Amino acid sequence: MARAMNDPTSGEINIPERIPLLPLQDTVIFPMMRLQLTVERDFSLAAVQQALLQDRLIFLVAQREASSADPTAEDLYQVGTICILLHSMPQEHGAVILVQGISRAFITTIWPERTYRMVSVEHLHDVEVGHTVEERALVRNVVERFGAIALSGDTIPQELVYFLQGINDPVVVAFSIAGNLRLSVLEAQSILESTDPARRLLILDDILSREAEVVSMQNRLKSTVDEEIKKHQKEYYLREQLKAIQNELGGSSARSDISEMKEKIVDKQMPEVAEKEALRQLARLERMPQEGPEAESVRNYLDWMIDLPWNTFSDDSIDIGEAREVLDEDHAFLEKIKERILEFLAVHKLQKTTRGSIICFVGPPGVGKTSLGKSIARAMGRNFVRISLGGIHDEADIRGHRRTYIGAMPGRIIYSLKQAGTKNPVFMLDEIDKIGSDFRGGDPYSALLEVLDPEQNNSFTDHYLNVPFDLSNIVFITTANTIERIPPPLLDRMEMIHLAGYTEEEKLDIALRYLVPRQIEKNGLEPAQVAFMPEAIGAIISRYTREAGLRNLERGIGKICRKIAKKVAEGSLAKYVISAGDVEELMGEPPRMFDTELEQDEVGTATGLAWTPAGGEILFVEAIAMEGKPTLHLTGSLGEVMKESADAALSYIRANADRFNIPAERFRATSLHIHVPAGALPKDGPSAGITMATAVLSTLIRKPVRREVAMTGEITLRGKVLPIGGIKEKILGAVRAGIRVIMIPEGNVRDLADIPQQILQKVEIIPVRSVDDVFEKAFVAVPARAEAITAGSDIAAQLQAPEVADRKMEA
Structure with a gap:
């Protein structure tokens, strides 16, 4: 049915x-x-x-x-x-x-x-809804949107659009449009199941709105692609026309450029491998379109190959007498350093080759390491090139990038050779200890191993050039503030020459001979307009600077010159003579110096000596004893080695407690705290061992330590004092801080030969073999019996005399 x-x-x-x-x-x-x-x-x-x-x-x-x-x-x-x-x-x-x-x-x-x-x-019946104005408006809006989409594309027949323009039935319009759109099953099913014609039109209107945005984006993309295609087609057509015109005229500028490049390559007298590669790249350039990016890359490569000094040398004119005059003219003092440089130059002159040892100047900032390299270049008659290695973290900075990368360039070695213009310049690698590394590139130190090895650098290959380049004719000189961060294989390729810093007398002489004239000229003054008294320079050195080098001293002189320049610019024609009394008026109140000796003898505080990349400094070690559990607390950003030195010092004192008249119960009920001020600065090394032992014993026996005494040395569990490094820098730093007595390990006595006599005359150097020798001289002398203390006497028994206790209580 x-x-x-x-x-x-x-x-x-x-x-x-x-x-x-x-x-x-x-x-x-x-x-x-x-x-x-x-x-x-x-x-x-x-x-x-x-x-x-x-x-x-x-x-x-x-x-x-x-x-x-x-x-x-x-x-x-x-x-x-x-x-x-x-x-x-x-x-x-x-x-x-x-x-x-x-x-x-x-x-x-x-x-x-x-x-x-x-x-x-x-x-499925639709709900009965009259043909309202809203419904007619919806029908018209949907038909218009659909027509716009149909005009923007070619998938919707235009006949359907014309047909719908004469239809007012919302059902016919909705189903006719929906059947010609690319709808998802959910969207199409929602239209099919809807029984409200107005609701169906609203759903369709929203879909058409989104479809219009998609069609618009497609059209924009298509238009962009079409324009790009037309542009390339036009360029290709024009290039072909240009080729035809150039051929008719009997040649082309591109061919002329290629011929010129070929002549330059042949004239450069490159090594066979390099010339073969250059000619191969030139042949590639001739075959490719001249306006493309690849052609530009090949052209840049050939420019680099042509500009490099493959066979260009500067004539060496090494005269040892003239070299000595150059070094004396550029640098005051540093006699041993200059003597070693003259030996270096003499070897180069006799061997008539630059292969040999590579010098590394090691010392604090401002002592003249870079200027020594310039003086060597001037003495040899060669060009000078300086590369700052500070902050380099990628091997590509040394070896360059491969040409497959966009924007590839040669490394700094090849780049600087192009700037030098010769194959045998004096090459200074500055701040070699500041090189870093990260996950993005290889270790730059590994690349430098080949550069600084005379047996390998005759065939150094930069990634960009991809052909060997002979670096063996270059005189390499490096500088560093410290050698701790330089890998041992690289250290093995260099000869270390240490520059410890200058004494106050040397600074005064250098300032009067070099710094003052340079700052007068730099600030636009004439020598007749300003003069510095030696007392004024001495005041700047002692009250405003505390450094191993000369940079802050020169800044202070420059500050005074600027003040004078201002007065001269205002119309003053007087000659200004700067005395010691004028320094504070012109430079302001002196800064507070924290690296000076203590104001008084203190219990539990000893003065040590430290080495830093900026020179030697004094270092205070504080110790305090408290009731509590027998623990040792260490603060002040101490490294592992320094912490072990503190443990060794305490162990020695505990093991010899009976000799120091310290009851054993004292250790079982005492908590010790050792602190090294300037807690934000990391500190490490074994040379503070005797300083820590002195501070700990002082706080346990309540005996003050002499404030004018500074000490350095490593301590063993048997109480021996072992030699340490950086003696010259430490003694210079102690003298700058006003220390008058310095204890050093007996094994470091031979290092005193490198220290100027005027420095040794300012301090008393006490060599010590054991920690008992330190304790004998470090504590404040006691009247009467305590004055007879000798290295073989019972130190602790005399330190605990009643007179000592009374004096400590007063303090």
């Missing part, structure tokens, strides 16, 4: 009680929509065959999951479309059918047959 079903889009048709079911994957069909489908599944083919046997009516409904091969009732949407099967064409693996949507319906019952499914359906 058939039922009559009315639909606004189809009129009245007769629908059977049961109709074949055809599930769709990723597809939704609307009423009035004609669609061609490929049918392959067996139950779908059987449903199509059944529809052909009946009245060609078939029910099409979308699957919820397209991947389901044999969908059940739960896998299907409930609302679908009754269609008429217009055509069916069998194929090898299925059939191609043509269907047209007639009416919407929803499934009420599914009837399984042997090979296919039948369904009972009921018509």
Whole structure:
């Protein structure tokens, strides 16, 4: 029995009680929509065959999951479309059918047959809504948006747009437009299931709005691509025309440039390998378009190859007498340093080769390391090149980048050689101890191993050039503030020359001979307008600077010169003579110096000596004893070695407590705290061992330490004092701080030969072999019996005399 079903889009048709079911994957069909489908599944083919046997009516409904091969009732949407099967064409693996949507319906019952499914359906009616102004506006807006999208693309037939412009029925408009859009299953199903025409139009309007943005973006991208293609086509066409014109004229400027480059390559007399590579790249350049980026890269490479000094040398004119005059003219004092430089130059003159040792000047800032390199270049008559290695963290900074990278450049070695213009300059690698490394590149130190090895650098290969370059004719000189951070393999390739710093007398002499004239000229003054008295320079040195070098001293002189320059610019024509009394007026109040001796003798505070990259300094060690658990607390940013020195010092004192008259119970009920001021600065090394031992013993026996005494040395558990390094720098730093007595290990006595006699005359140097020798001289002398203390007497017994206790209480 058939039922009559009315639909606004189809009129009245007769629908059977049961109709074949055809599930769709990723597809939704609307009423009035004609669609061609490929049918392959067996139950779908059987449903199509059944529809052909009946009245060609078939029910099409979308699957919820397209991947389901044999969908059940739960896998299907409930609302679908009754269609008429217009055509069916069998194929090898299925059939191609043509269907047209007639009416919407929803499934009420599914009837399984042997090979296919039948369904009972009921018509899905729209709600009764009058043709309001809002509905007509929605229809017009949807049609206009759809027309705009159709004009922007070529997938929607223009005939449909013209047809819809004369239609006011919201149902016809909605389903006609929806059937011609690329909708997802969810979007299409929401339109199909909607029973409110206005709501359906709103959904469609939102979809069209988003589709318009997508189409607009596609059009912009397409326009950009088309313009780029046209541009390249135009450029190619113009280049071809230019080639033709140039050929007609009998040549081209590009060929002329290539010929000129070839002549330069041949004239450079490069090594065979380098010339072969340059000519090969030149041949590549000749074959490629001259305006492309690759041609520019090859041209830059050839420019580098041509500009490098492959066979250009400066004539050496080494005269030892003239070299001595140059060094004396540029540098005061540093006699041993200048003597070693003269030996270096003499060897180069006799060997007539630059291969040999590589000098590394090690010392604090401002002592003249870089200027010594310039003096060597001047004495040899060679060009001078300086590279600052501070902050370099990538091997490519030394070896360059490979040409495959965009913006590739040679490394600093090759770049500086191009600047020098000769193959044998004096090359200064400044601040070699400041090189860093990170995860992005290799270790720069490893690249320097080849550069600074005379046996390897005759074939140094920069990544950019990719051909060997001979660096063996270069005189390499390096500088560093400290050698701790330089790897041992690199240290092994260099000869260390240490510059410890200047004494106050040397600074005064250098300032009067070099710094003052230079600052007078630098600040636009004439020598007749200003004069510095030696007392004024001495006041700047002692009250405003505390350094191993000369930079702060020169800044102070420059500050005074600027003050005078201001007065001269204001119209004063008087000559200014700067005396010691004028220094504070011109430079302001002197800064507070923390590296000076203590104001008084103190219990538990001893003065040590420290070495820093900026020179020697004094270092205070404070100790205090408190009631509590027997612990040792260490503060002041101390390193592991320095902490071990403190443990060794305490262990020695505890092991010899009976000799110092310290009861054993004292240690079991005493907590010791050792602190080294300037806690923000890291400190390490074993040379503070005897200083820590003196401070600890002082606080345990309540005996003051002499404030004018400074000490340095490593302590052992047996009480021996071992030699340490940096003696010269430490003694100079102690003299600058006003120390008058210095204790050093007996093993360092031979290092005193490097210290100027005027410095040794200012201090008393006491060599010590054991820590008992330190204790004998470090503590404040006691009247009467305590004055007779000797190295072999019972030190602690006399330190605990009643007179000592009374004096400590007064303090």
